[in-house]
Amino acid sequence: MIDVLPRESASIWLDLIETTPSLVFDPAMCRHKWGALTRALPGVTLYYAVKSNPYPDLINTIAAEGGCFDVASSAEIKMLEHQGVHPSRMIHTHPVKTDTEIERAVNSGVTTFVVDNVDELWKLIPYRHVIQVMLRLSFIAPDAPIDLSRKFGAPIQDALSILDVANDSGIQINGLCFHVGSQAATANTHADALATCLELSKKVKEKGLPEIVQIDIGGGFPAHYIGEPVDFDSFCAPIREVLTNAPDHIQVLAEPGRAISAPSMALVCKVIGRAKRRDGWWFYLDDGVYGAQSGRIFDGMHYRMSVFTSSNEQSGCVFAGPTCDSIDELGRYPKFPVLNMNDIIVFHEMGAYTLASATQFNGIAPPAVVNRALPGQIREHRLTF
Template sequence: MATQRIVDFLSQRRPMSPCLVVDLDVVRENFNGFRRALPDSSIFYAVKANPAPQILALLAALGSSFDCASVAEIEMALEAGASAGRISYGNTIKKERDVARAHGLGVSLFAVDCVEEVEKIARAAPGARVFCRVLTDGEGAEWPLSRKFGCVPEMAIEVLEHAHRLGLVATGVSFHVGSQQTDTQAWDGALADAAHVFQRLAERGIALTLVNMGGGFPTRYLKDVPSAEAYGRSIFEGLKRHFGNALPETIIEPGRGMVGDAGVIKAEVVLVSKKSASDENRWVYLDIGKFGGLAETMDEAIRYPIVTARDRDAKSPCVLAGPTCDSADVLYEKTPYPLPVSLTVGDEVLIEGTGAYTTTYASVAFNGFEPLRAYVI
């Protein structure tokens, strides 16, 4: 997945290790892929996946909208050229003063999942549109989906009716099927829930119009994943099944699916060793770990492809760890990672599929190590 442009950049520029290189051509292809697969949906890029200004500017120019988690992300999207009308404040957890700031910047679309949040928005962004997030079970997702966001559909009905009573525009329902979702059918149950909420509110005289189908679209790590087209077909069928001829407006919020496979981390082998003479697994220590950008290896959730110049040599299982003095900074141990037996100190490795959820996850300076540098080309 290291494109020729990334390979050329690394060989010509030889940037210091570790660093991330993101190829904008891949982001553009991904955006166009989503547009083709779901031509009737608006694409709201999940800025948190990678807020690099060049990525935001490209997507703004391509006509993307933006799903923002904070006022800072809203400001970045505006700077990149998005109009406020193309921005959703998609975090269900907002300080009232941040709602007011977003409102002041012209943002008029807000996520909620409880009456408490509706009341903040009614006070700080009067007249705004709100959508209510409903809980889904996240089955089939590789990154753990907790119950942190959303409420049960029955409560969503009350939340949206409350919004309507307070003068907000109750605009629809959102859900999230779980990040790195590899089951194309995962959207179906949530669409059924959404249709139920639409119907119940219609009975109360409130016409919802929007279904925000969230993100979850996977990037290819070690295993193949379904194509954007396969997701598009499955989602469209689900919409027809549950909404019939009265299809709602729809939004999707790809983050990982937009930039994950556009990025490659160059890292260096700092040490290869064993713990005892009889140790079966080698320990391979890289100059990047859990606190330097690879936080998604938490619980070994995301398993990145790792490419070395020695991949034609025989391989044997390794425990892979980061460079900090923290014993929790181990990437893969429960399921050791096969790496070339010839791998040695100073070797370069490429960690693929690292365009999303790496740079901003990096710690400020844990153990004195700098945050992950990034080059967007």
């Protein structure tokens, strides 16, 4: 989806930033999405998936809303602590961890961990009296473009035997979790998986194993990349229906990342070079697949564009990023305005899995981030500590 707008209108973006490329963080949008998803999932505790975007002001915005956090590494825990988030508001949901990683997380005060196999269980034995564990199960969402059910998750038919082994080893597994995959088209798989977990929790009780008191329904809540804006309330309806059958003693968790972080940032970049080549006009932008557009490569996403130009001519074109690598190409369009040097392009819904996976290839630093509520100030972002 491409909007073509007058070149002068770019000032609404350019006035916010010092230089291109910049990501503009909108805390109001972040709060709005957090609120909407909270209301769409009443009684569910939301743990923001830090991995999708660890930008400190975004973390602070969610923390101020009373949000909790889903972490995948001790570096993320450290970063959150640096932002004043107490470890009691974090869960560590990575199913595979090094011993060092576990030791650091436990020492920080995080008490909830995830396993999906017995080899991982053994690593947790030294900490069994101070932690609780969730068992990750594998469910396939046929409508999610990113399948997370292959790399992680025990098959449902192995669940009871893993819970048995854990119990024999003195490890308290009292939670179940899953991740149906990213950017799900519907919440049907969430709902089915939640129902299956509720069924399983009955069997667990019948077997006399430690009672299931937590079910984490993971992420997969969509951002608005194409088509109509996402309505969390309708999206979550199938989940709410199953929730009515959940016994009171089971706390339900969710781990939205993309749904919150994607709409909270837009990328402002400009045309820094152009050349007419064999296959049409090439427009070179100051951000590409080694920068914030790394999401195209790692995350498979494409972003809505607003193009600010005074050009009236149209032509076939290729967009490319600023590095000297041939993979750094952003798309081909059979018909596009023939852009001029310094024309502005804003990519929307750019907060998730973009800055988080940016590189420094060619010595080019990732885009600066500007907080829309603090115009003119470039806020430091450090991804590791």
